[in-house]
Amino acid sequence: MKITREFVRDGKTVAVTAEFLEGDRWRVRIGDTVHEYEAKALGDGGVRLQSVGEGDRAFVAYGAALAKGYMVRVDGRTWTLEAPAGRRGAGASGGDGVVRAPMTGTVLEVACKPGDVVEAKQTLVVVSAMKMEHKLVAGVAGVVRKVVAQKGGTVDQGAELVVVEPHKAEETKP
Amino acid sequence: MAKNPPFRRVLIANRGEIAVRITRGLRELGIESVVVHSDADARCAHVLAADHAVPLGGNTAAESYLDIQKVLAAAKKTGAEAIHPGYGFLSENSGFARAVREAGLVFVGPNPEAMERLGGKKAAREEAIAAGVPVIPGTEQDQGDASLIAFGKKIGMPVMVKASAGGGGRGMRMVEREQDLAEALAAGRREAKASFGDDRMILERAVFPARHIEIQLMGDQHGHVVSLHERECSVQRRHQKVLEEAPSAVVDEALRQRMGAAAVTLAKRVGYDNAGTAEFLLDPKGNFYFLEVNTRLQVEHPVTELVTGVDLVHLQLHVAAGGKLEQLLAGRDLRPRGHAIEARICAESPETGYIPAAGLLRLVHEAEGPGVRVDSGVYSGWEVPPYYDSMLAKLVVHAPDRATACARLSQALRGMVYLGIPTNVDFLRRVVDDEAFRTANISTDMLKHRPDLAEGPQGGPGDYTLAAAVLCQVLGKSGGNGSAPAAGSSGGTNGSTAVWQTLGGFRLFEGAR
Numbered sequence: 001m002k003i004t005r006e007f008v009r010d011g012k013t014v015a016v017t018a019e020f021l022e023g024d025r026w027r028v029r030i031g032d033t034v035h036e037y038e039a040k041a042l043g044d045g046g047v048r049l050q051s052v053g054e055g056d057r058a059f060v061a062y063g064a065a066l067a068k069g070y071m072v073r074v075d076g077r078t079w080t081l082e083a084p085a086g087r088r089g090a091g092a093s094g095g096d097g098v099v100r101a102p103m104t105g106t107v108l109e110v111a112c113k114p115g116d117v118v119e120a121k122q123t124l125v126v127v128s129a130m131k132m133e134h135k136l137v138a139g140v141a142g143v144v145r146k147v148v149a150q151k152g153g154t155v156d157q158g159a160e161l162v163v164v165e166p167h168k169a170e171e172t173k174p
Numbered sequence: 175m176a177k178n179p180p181f182r183r184v185l186i187a188n189r190g191e192i193a194v195r196i197t198r199g200l201r202e203l204g205i206e207s208v209v210v211h212s213d214a215d216a217r218c219a220h221v222l223a224a225d226h227a228v229p230l231g232g233n234t235a236a237e238s239y240l241d242i243q244k245v246l247a248a249a250k251k252t253g254a255e256a257i258h259p260g261y262g263f264l265s266e267n268s269g270f271a272r273a274v275r276e277a278g279l280v281f282v283g284p285n286p287e288a289m290e291r292l293g294g295k296k297a298a299r300e301e302a303i304a305a306g307v308p309v310i311p312g313t314e315q316d317q318g319d320a321s322l323i324a325f326g327k328k329i330g331m332p333v334m335v336k337a338s339a340g341g342g343g344r345g346m347r348m349v350e351r352e353q354d355l356a357e358a359l360a361a362g363r364r365e366a367k368a369s370f371g372d373d374r375m376i377l378e379r380a381v382f383p384a385r386h387i388e389i390q391l392m393g394d395q396h397g398h399v400v401s402l403h404e405r406e407c408s409v410q411r412r413h414q415k416v417l418e419e420a421p422s423a424v425v426d427e428a429l430r431q432r433m434g435a436a437a438v439t440l441a442k443r444v445g446y447d448n449a450g451t452a453e454f455l456l457d458p459k460g461n462f463y464f465l466e467v468n469t470r471l472q473v474e475h476p477v478t479e480l481v482t483g484v485d486l487v488h489l490q491l492h493v494a495a496g497g498k499l500e501q502l503l504a505g506r507d508l509r510p511r512g513h514a515i516e517a518r519i520c521a522e523s524p525e526t527g528y529i530p531a532a533g534l535l536r537l538v539h540e541a542e543g544p545g546v547r548v549d550s551g552v553y554s555g556w557e558v559p560p561y562y563d564s565m566l567a568k569l570v571v572h573a574p575d576r577a578t579a580c581a582r583l584s585q586a587l588r589g590m591v592y593l594g595i596p597t598n599v600d601f602l603r604r605v606v607d608d609e610a611f612r613t614a615n616i617s618t619d620m621l622k623h624r625p626d627l628a629e630g631p632q633g634g635p636g637d638y639t640l641a642a643a644v645l646c647q648v649l650g651k652s653g654g655n656g657s658a659p660a661a662g663s664s665g666g667t668n669g670s671t672a673v674w675q676t677l678g679g680f681r682l683f684e685g686a687r
Contacts, residue, residue, distance in 0.1 A: 003644060003648060005643070005647065007640055007643065009634040009635055009640070010633075016641065016643070018645055028644065033637060035641060037641060037645065039645045040649075041650070046539065049642055049645060051638065059638075059642075061642035061643075061645070061646050062537055062539060062593060062646065062650070063593070063646025063647060063650050064537045064593035070643050071536075071594065072593075072643040072646055073593060074638065074639045075588075075638075076589075076603065078599065079639055081640075102529045103531060104532055104560040128368065129532075129560060130530040130562065130563060130564045133361065157533075
């Protein structure tokens with residue numbers, strides 16, 4: 001059998017193909033590089049991996065699929081591997097001018113209104129979750145076009161709170 | 175310790191890891207446990223661990239764990255004789271302690287009168303001054319923003335603004351510039367109002383670089399109070415403790431005796447009983463200043479348990495039932511042995527601004543081994559609700575000396591697996607492995623000056639990480655038990671499959687295909 005998965009590494013999509021050889025042996029092709037591993041499933045959801053012929057230490061890895069991506073813990077470090085672009089889920093406020101709720105919580109304060117001219121990193125909304133306050137800032141400088149957040153309201157993770165229309169490129173040129 | 179169980183049945187007015195830890199202590203003493211839970215917590219670890227569980231309804235803390243009438247009704251209904259409040263929620267609410275007593279039940283904590291004299295920061299400070307315990311210069315009361323700001327300008331920056339009723343860092347901020355005072359007070363009042371229902375603030379000089387040293391106290395109802403020595407909790411972020419240890423690397427026997435004596439004097443002065451903690455700041459010259467008393471069991475109590483050999487929950491239950499410390503601790507050597515460190519595992523992402531996370535824990539695998547204790551409130555398949563604190567579990571290690579304890583904690587953190595939502599496990603390991611922590615060169619503002627510890631190493635995943643991700647998908651729990659899975663399992667066999675669509679959501683408990 002042969003399985004291929006795609007991940008984003010350093011901004012580029014990389015295909016990883018694992019091919020079953022025999023016993024515990026797998027051949028894994030990552031881009032143009034080929035590795036061989038002995039992989040043993042443990043009863044607790046972990047997999048013990050030992051590279052063949054590369055002299056690396058063996059390690060136990062644990063993985064879990066997320067709704068949009070994959071989380072894997074390898075040798076004591078956790079990675080959240082992203083899906084290739086276009087299939088990615090809604091994240092926190094980004095450079096696109098949309099400020100989203102980073103987590104489910106309550107809106108404490110709305111510090112902007114439609115038509116406001118805002119700077120990048122200016123606080124637009126204050127959200128409270130898990131008993132702590134979080135300031136949500138503008139990802140870009142621009143004009144507030146839409147304010148969805150309402151003071152006292154509950155917001156779900158990823159919900160759109162404020163939309164900022166970025167200044168046009170020529171306006172920011174010296 | 176006493177032979178007979180101090181109670182037959184005890185209700186725990188809390189949730190998560192601390193409620194689980196208390197059920198364990200109750201069971202060891204032959205006491206039945208009763209827990210309460212919100213709707214969101216119907217399958218929380220503490221509910222699974224208990225002998226009896228009573229739903230309170232609601233989701234938010236205010237609708238459930240903070241509703242005194244609901245908690246008392248649950249105790250009545252189940253015939254519980256005593257209520258253990260854990261930490262947070264109602265634990266430092268003297269009105270609750272009084273209501274428990276008036277309902278004819280025993281509150282496993284200090285008497286409400288002592289709690290009131292030490293509970294508020296302002297009241298505690300006045301008692302400390304009267305007891306001759308050194309305090310930091312600051313305001314005695316809240317006479318509005320204008321007077322607080324004027325006082326701040328008088329004593330000079332930096333200053334601390336704090337919730338008068340507070341604890342746990344809520345509503346507390348350090349202000350370094352005079353022009354930031356008004357905003358800090360406004361934000362502090364909001365947080366204090368939300369956390370304690372009381373928005374009064376006080377202000378005091380900031381001592382820094384400071385180490386946070388606290389003394390564990392235990393009193394009985396017969397006027398006896400003992401010090402179970404210090405814990406150091408200097409590694410903090412925004413006044414939330416991150417790592418806690420006992421003993422402190424900078425507290426020698428003479429200082430331990432002086433700080434312990436100061437804390438005991440203060441506790442005896444107010445007729446304190448049960449568990450409590452006196453918190454101090456220690457400056458580089460070895461001067462200590464009283465901060466506040468936490469009139470409850472602390473999150474970090476396990477480090478004291480490991481180095482003194484005393485089970486604080488057992489002791490709390492015995493003294494609440496009227497037991498005498500001189501009998502309960504007779505013949506015990508309470509001097510600290512070895513070194514213990516605790517790391518708080520939280521559902522938050524230090525790498526991206528410490529944003530807290532709620533959601534499904536798809537895979538949990540916790541560390542074990544000699545000298546490793548895990549007080550956990552989660553399991554594989556538990557969905558962390560957004561309504562409460564972000565702490566999932568506490569990892570505590572014990573070793574003969576500090577260096578070995580650091581190495582043990584680092585390795586134990588390596589073995590902690592929480593997948594599905596972000597956690598601070600990797601961050602904790604970076605801090606523990608950092609030269610500053612290894613050499614005990616720590617202070618309360620250390621993390622503020624070391625953003626690199628939060629950010630972590632840059633760069634993408636290595637080849638073996640990507641290989642592991644794919645092989646885990648094939649061979650992990652969802653992929654079957656054999657080493658050679660049947661063809662056609664999870665995913666395509668040719669070229670580039672749209673894996674993110676075929677994989678879908680919850681796979682942990684899916685049968686082998």
